[in-house]
Each structure stands twice: as C-alpha cells, then as structure tokens.
Amino acid sequence: MHYSGNMKKVLLTGGLGYIGSHVAVELIKQGHDIVIIDDLSNSEYTVLGRLSELTGTEIYFELGDVRDIDFLKGVFQRYEIENVIHLAAKKAVGESVNKPLHYYDINVSGLINLLKVLEDHQAKKFVFSSSCTVYGQPEFLPVTESTPFGDTPSPYGKTKQMCEQILGSVAKVARYEVVSLRYFNPVGAHHSSKIGELPKGVPNNLVPFITQTGAGLRDQLKVFGGDYDTPDGTAIRDYIHVVDLASAHVKALKVDLGPYTALNLGTGRGYSVLEVIKAFEEVADMKLNYSIVDRRVGDLPEIYGDPSMAYKKLRWKAELGLTDMMRDAWKWQQGLAK
Ligand code: UFG
Numbered sequence: 001m002h003y004s005g006n007m008k009k010v011l012l013t014g015g016l017g018y019i020g021s022h023v024a025v026e027l028i029k030q031g032h033d034i035v036i037i038d039d040l041s042n043s044e045y046t047v048l049g050r051l052s053e054l055t056g057t058e059i060y061f062e063l064g065d066v067r068d069i070d071f072l073k074g075v076f077q078r079y080e081i082e083n084v085i086h087l088a089a090k091k092a093v094g095e096s097v098n099k100p101l102h103y104y105d106i107n108v109s110g111l112i113n114l115l116k117v118l119e120d121h122q123a124k125k126f127v128f129s130s131s132c133t134v135y136g137q138p139e140f141l142p143v144t145e146s147t148p149f150g151d152t153p154s155p156y157g158k159t160k161q162m163c164e165q166i167l168g169s170v171a172k173v174a175r176y177e178v179v180s181l182r183y184f185n186p187v188g189a190h191h192s193s194k195i196g197e198l199p200k201g202v203p204n205n206l207v208p209f210i211t212q213t214g215a216g217l218r219d220q221l222k223v224f225g226g227d228y229d230t231p232d233g234t235a236i237r238d239y240i241h242v243v244d245l246a247s248a249h250v251k252a253l254k255v256d257l258g259p260y261t262a263l264n265l266g267t268g269r270g271y272s273v274l275e276v277i278k279a280f281e282e283v284a285d286m287k288l289n290y291s292i293v294d295r296r297v298g299d300l301p302e303i304y305g306d307p308s309m310a311y312k313k314l315r316w317k318a319e320l321g322l323t324d325m326m327r328d329a330w331k332w333q334q335g336l337a338k
Contacts (some may be wrong), residue, residue: 001061007033010253011065013114014088016043019186021130021195022246023085028055030139030250035060035079036234037072037088042200050194068109072117081121083253086114091203093298107159108166117171119295123176127252130164130180130262130307132155132238142238142306143272145182145262153298164262171260178259179252184266184305185236186245188325189332194278196332197242205275207325210280211333213288218314221288223273225295230302234273235290238304240265241320241328251314263310267318270304276322283327 004183010027014020020043027034028051036048036059048061060079066088075081089107096103111128118126125234134157135143136150151163164180171178187207189196202218203209213221226233238267247331271279277288311317 001236008080008082009060010034010083010085011037011075011079012188013037013084013128014043015085016040016045016047016120017041017087018197018317019046019183019245021191021244022242023087023249024051024059025054025190025195026175026243026246026250028057030057032250032253033151033300035062035065035075035081037062037075039065042090045197047195047198052189054192054194064302066113067105069113069117072113075269076117081123083127083336084114084118084123085129085249085253086111089129091156093133093154094155100155103155103159104162106297107320108162111163111166115166117207118174118176119293125253126176126178127200127249128163128167128176128178128180130182131157131160131182132215132264132266132303133240134161134164134182135303136236137300138303141302142304143264145264145309151201157337161212162278168260169307170269174259177257178261179257180260180262181248181252182262182305183245184240184264184303186242187239188241188243188255188320188328190243191328191331193331193335196329206276207329208333210277213290214280214284214286214330215333219289221277221290224299227295228263230272230300232272232274234305235299236270236272236302238268238270239276239322239325240266240318241325244318244320248310248314248316251316255314257313261313261314264305264307265310266305266307267321268305268307270302271322276326279322279326280330283323284330
C-alpha cells in the first residue's frame with residue numbers, strides 16, 4: 001500500500017462504475033493518485049476493494065451525488081484536485097425516455113454543479129465522458145469529430161449533446177482545458193477478471209446479454225433486426241475494449257490540447273451483431289441460442305467512427321480486437337458465477 005496524501009489528485013466521478021473502474025486502474029498504473037466519487041446507484045461498493053487489490057493502492061473514496069453541490073465543495077476542500085474526469089451519469093437510452101427529468105437532472109445539472117465548484121479551484125484538465133450518440137444517424141461513415149451533431153431522439157442522447165455544448169462555452173473562459181471523449185460501444189472487462197460490467201437486472205446491451213445467455217442465465221438472445229441494409233442484415237457498431245477506452249483518459253490528461261477538444265474513441269471498424277455472436281461462440285467454444293426478431297425502436301442501422309484524431313492528438317489507438325473483447329467479457333461472466 002502507498003499513502004500519498006499530499007499528492008495532487010485526479011477526481012474521478014462515477015469511478016466505481018463499469019468504465020470508471022477501468023479508468024481508475026489505468027490512472028493508478030500510470031502513477032496518478034485518485035479520489036473516487038460515486039453514489040453507488042449503478043455500481044457496487046465491493047468494486048473499491050477490488051481496485052485496491054488490483055493496484056496495491058489505497059484509494060480515496062467519497063460516497064455522494066454530483067447533484068449535491070455542498071458535497072462536491074467538501075470534496076474539493078479535503079483534497080487538492082488537479083484534474084477531473086467526469087463519468088458519473090445515467091446511461092440507459094430506454095429509461096431516459098420514461099424518466100427525462102431524472103436524466104437532465106443528473107447528467108446536465110450534475111455537470112453544471114461540478115463546473116461551478118471548479119470556478120473556485122485551480123484545475124488543469126476536465127475530461128468528459130461523451131458518446132457517439134451525439135452524432136445521431138450520420139449521413140456519412142465513418143463519423144469524424146467534425147460530423148455535425150444529429151437528431152438523437154432519446155433524452156440520454158440530448159444530455160450528452162447539451163453537456164458538450166455547455167463545456168464548449170465554459171472552455172472559452174475557463175483556466176483548465178476541456179476534453180470530451182466520444183465513446184463508441186465499450187465492451188469486455190479487465191483481463192484480471194477482477195472488474196467488469198455489473199448490469200442491474202436484464203441487460204440492455206448486447207455483450208452482457210450474450211455472456212449471460214452463454215452462462216445459462218438467459219434462455220435466448222434476441223437479435224434486434226435482421227433486415228438492415230448491411231452485409232448480413234444485422235446492425236453494425238464500433239465495439240471497443242473497455243481497457244483501451246480507459247487508457248485514452250490517462251493520455252488525455254498528459255497532452256496539452258487547447259481549450260476544447262472532442263475525440264472519437266473507437267477502433268474505426270464496425271462489426272455486425274452476428275459477427276459479435278460468432279466471435280463469442282469461438283472464444284466460448286459453444287453455440288449461442290439466439291433468434292432474429294424485429295428491430296429495436298430507436299436503433300441505428302450502422303455507426304462506426306474514425307479514431308485517427310485521437311491518434312494524432314494523444315498518440316492513442318485501440319490495441320485490442322473483437323476476440324480480446326469477447327474473451328475478456330466471457331472470462332468475467334464466468335468469474336461472476338463462482
Ligand atoms: N442488440 C441485440 N440484442 C440485444 C441487445 C442489443 O440485437 O439484446 C443489438 C442492438 O440492436 C444494436 C447492437 O446490438 O444493434 C448494440 O446494442 P447495445 O445496446 O449494446 O448498444 P447501442 O449501440 O444501442 O448503445 C450504445 C450505448 C449507448 C449509446 C449508444 C450510442 O449503450 O449508451 O451506444 O450509439 F448511447
């Protein structure tokens with residue numbers, strides 16, 4: 001264990017969540033001292049212990065909600081924060097349609113609260129967790145950072161657009177640099193199998209649904225739509241290993257980028273749902289029970305990004321492929337059963 005109470009810290013909001021926990025590991029590996037904020041609304045306290053085990057480090061943790069500005073002020077008084085990585089947010093597209101205010105409140109008001117508190121503190125960098133959802137259904141593929149924001153019907157998607165717009169305005173007058181990282185589809189888990197995705201209830205996302213079906217926890221995967229205008233008729237996404245995604249956050253802290261930068265984080269390669277299933281079947285050495293059903297409302301036929309700007313600016317690119325993603329997702333799922 002090392003205790004480094006005097007070191008300047010990275011504040012990681014949502015640090016016990018799926019992406020946040022992987023970012024925490026990569027930060028510590030690169031020598032950063034971190035403080036995690038999480039309200040445990042979509043994460044487990046036990047992840048904190050697993051992070052300490054994995055990194056051999058004491059991690060500062062503050063239980064609280066980003067909507068509580070007094071809580072945030074207290075955190076900034078207790079620690080010397082040099083950089084902020086803001087991941088704490090709601091992320092379920094379907095739920096956001098039914099609970100729009102909840103989404104605007106946490107995602108948008110939460111961000112505004114953090115930015116207000118930052119006005120009274122010195123920070124160097126603010127890294128924001130954005131999404132390729134900001135592009136809506138783009139006219140041309142792959143999407144680049146200059147692809148305009150498109151119509152994104154869900155309140156979730158709108159919150160990501162609003163947050164980026166707010167950050168763009170704030171960056172013009174702030175002392176710190178702002179980076180919005182636009183994630184494509186993060187999947188997989190840490191190769192140690194100590195951390196990974198812990199979906200509450202029935203998973204909405206493809207990969208946890210596949211691994212739960214493989215593990216016998218679900219009867220059958222429903223493939224939403226087999227009649228898209230794609231080579232095999234199923235929808236195409238740019239899946240990225242969560243560890244690759246996490247390492248980009250660390251690089252974003254290192255490099256001077258200017259007031260505001262948005263970067264795509266994907267592999268640049270699209271895979272269809274059937275290709276993902278096939279990759280799973282190969283690593284798990286089993287046939288998956290699935291059937292093709294109607295399209296899911298609101299789904300795009302195809303999206304993948306051009307990640308070359310992230311390489312140019314950060315010297316970052318994804319290293320892991322679809323087989324690695326499925327192998328680590330499956331290993332994690334199998335570990336959960338033990
Ligand atoms: N899919 C299935 N069956 C399932 C679940 C998903 O066929 O049980 C399909 C979807 O129709 C889609 C693909 O698998 O074609 C990927 O679906 P996910 O739900 O895993 O991911 P999405 O691309 O729908 O959503 C992700 C993030 C969102 C983000 C969005 C931006 O989860 O937070 O990308 O495009 F907004």
